[in-house]
Amino acid sequence: MPRIVHLEDDGPLCELTRTALEFTAPHVELVQYKNSDKLLAYIKANHREVDGYIFDIRVIGTMTGFELAQRMRKAGIATPIVLTSAYLKPPRDEMEKYNLEWLAKPANLFDLQKWVLKHARKS
Secondary structure (H helix, E strand, C coil), X not given: CCEEEEECCXXXXXXXXXXXXXXXXXXXXXXXXXXHHHHHHHHHHHHHHCCEEEEECCCECCCCHHHHHHHHHHXXXXXXXXXXXXXXXCCHHHHHHCCCEEEECCCCHXXXXXXXXXXXXXX
């Protein structure tokens, strides 16, 4: 089963994302975290089984979603990552350097669903 990991500290947005993906992509396992530090431990143990990451930039923990993505790239993890935020997009050169995608908040759920389906390997 394809696995997508979602980092978001807004409870209602987590539930909305989960509900939307359960309806449109029931074959995808969605793993959700609210804290970047706890997610980092999960990534270290499971990154080979993950097909894509959705990271909000401003989250609970010592790292932002952007910093977590940078750390993953520096560790050699090439799995697709899309960053989301209602605030400013990181600089274009940094996004390109770390091969990151962008969806501004409020993200269109259809765009998010398309991204998930694009990156979720078919079982």
